[in-house]
Amino acid sequence: MDADALLLLSFGGPEGPDDVLPFLERVTSGRGVPRERLLEVAKHYDHFGGVSPINACNRALIDRIRTALAEAGIDLPVYFGNRNWHPLVEDTLAEMTADGVRRALVIATSAYGGYSACRQYHEDIERARAAVGDGAPELVKLRHFFDHPEFIASATDAVRAAFEQLPEAERDAARLVFTAHSIPTAADVAAGVPAEGGHRYSRQVAEAARLVAVELGVPEHDVVWQSRSGPPSVPWLEPDVVDHIAVLHAKSVPSVVICPIGFVSDHVEVVWDLDNEAREWAVEHDMGFARAATAGVDTRFARMVVELVREQTEGVAPRALGEVPSAGCGVNGAPCAVDCCLPVRRPAR
Incomplete structure (x- = not known):
């Protein structure tokens, strides 16, 4: 072409x-x-x-x-x-x-x-x-x-650098959490796609997160969502990132590393939701917090x-x-x- x-x-x-x-x-x-x-x-x-x-x-x-x-x-x-x-x-x-x-x-x-x-x-x-x-x-x-080797490599090194922001003694116990923009659950199903592949967006986000975790050798991770809007009566992809950090805190997880795998570059939703709201919640509750750079x-x-x-x-x-x-x-x-x-x-x- x-x-x-x-x-x-x-x-x-x-x-x-x-x-x-x-x-x-x-x-x-x-x-x-x-x-x-x-x-x-x-x-x-x-x-x-x-x-x-x-x-x-x-x-x-x-x-x-x-x-x-x-x-x-x-x-x-x-x-x-x-x-x-x-x-x-x-x-x-x-x-x-x-x-x-x-x-x-x-x-x-x-x-x-x-x-x-x-x-x-x-x-x-x-x-x-x-x-x-x-x-x-x-x-x-x-x-x-979402699964291109260069995209995954960029995100992987960004997460690795984020872990290094934490004190060395906290790194092994830190939880790796991937986040992407939430959407209505009804919008997560694509027309003309077989049932096993219908949840195109959330499945691809989860796959990108899995690939990064595999490259890092991290055995467990979470995929959560951010920046939801709209009326509470409309179901959106969950859990919310701040709510999830609260759950981790309740389980005595000492630190969290956030990777905005759903975003190519920083914008207000990334900076506000993660660098302000999520970070502030973690700091207020004495949790270690680090945020990976976007891959772009x-x-x-x-x-x-x-x-x-x-x-x-x-x-x-x-x-x-x-x-x-x-x-x-x-x-x-x-x-x-x-x-x-x-x-x-x-x-x-």
Whole structure:
């Protein structure tokens, strides 16, 4: 497959106090979230001066990807677009069209399948192409990478470094806990997937966690969730990370190491939920606490992106460590299918 550009497609985040509420309104548009809840969430951003670190993280990642592409002898311009804040993907695609791009590969900043983690990025692509109209480049989303060796290696070394933050005497007894963004349990089931593989997102998160734990030689670990929203009446993936730390404390676990395996880079939810709420709870209860870096800061992550590009442009054989299939998304290195990760439609009552 020929390609003449690479687009990094991400969630987006505010870059100043005046951006926060418009950003949150865009994120929650059509979901009926009360304004009081938006104001409550906005306080998290106020804690960081109204700036989410995600755009800066993505710009730094793009720089590493450009370097890795150059080192691989690949002349491919890299563009940056977001779903929810500037640079919006519609504007970026208009720029790409003006630059003469005809076909671009897309790396989304999510390793996993599922509606929010994958399907919505296809919708972003469709919306942007419709906004640009005739002449918009073809956009091909690269496959899931939750079990790619470079992703796992990046996360593994980040966890190893986090263990080293603890006093040496506490490391052997510390509990390793992996965390990812919670979603409604109903959204964890993908349409068109066999029952044994239907829970695509949670199974892939659990598999990535298992692979990291195996590399570390850690015999036991936990997978928990964070950043849930929505009404309490709607079931979401559990347990919550802070609730789980409380359970570990009740079992006399002296220290915890948290790995945000569900996230490519830091943003407000990672920093607030883990570095503030989870860490503060642990400190208040005299528990040791260390948090691993997200995998995207590692240069191997950029090399992985180059490898995913070469799977499409040069037919490089795909690499994967896991036992959980992508179930139609990127099987044998193919790009994500445009109809992948469709949510299950419940019958009307």
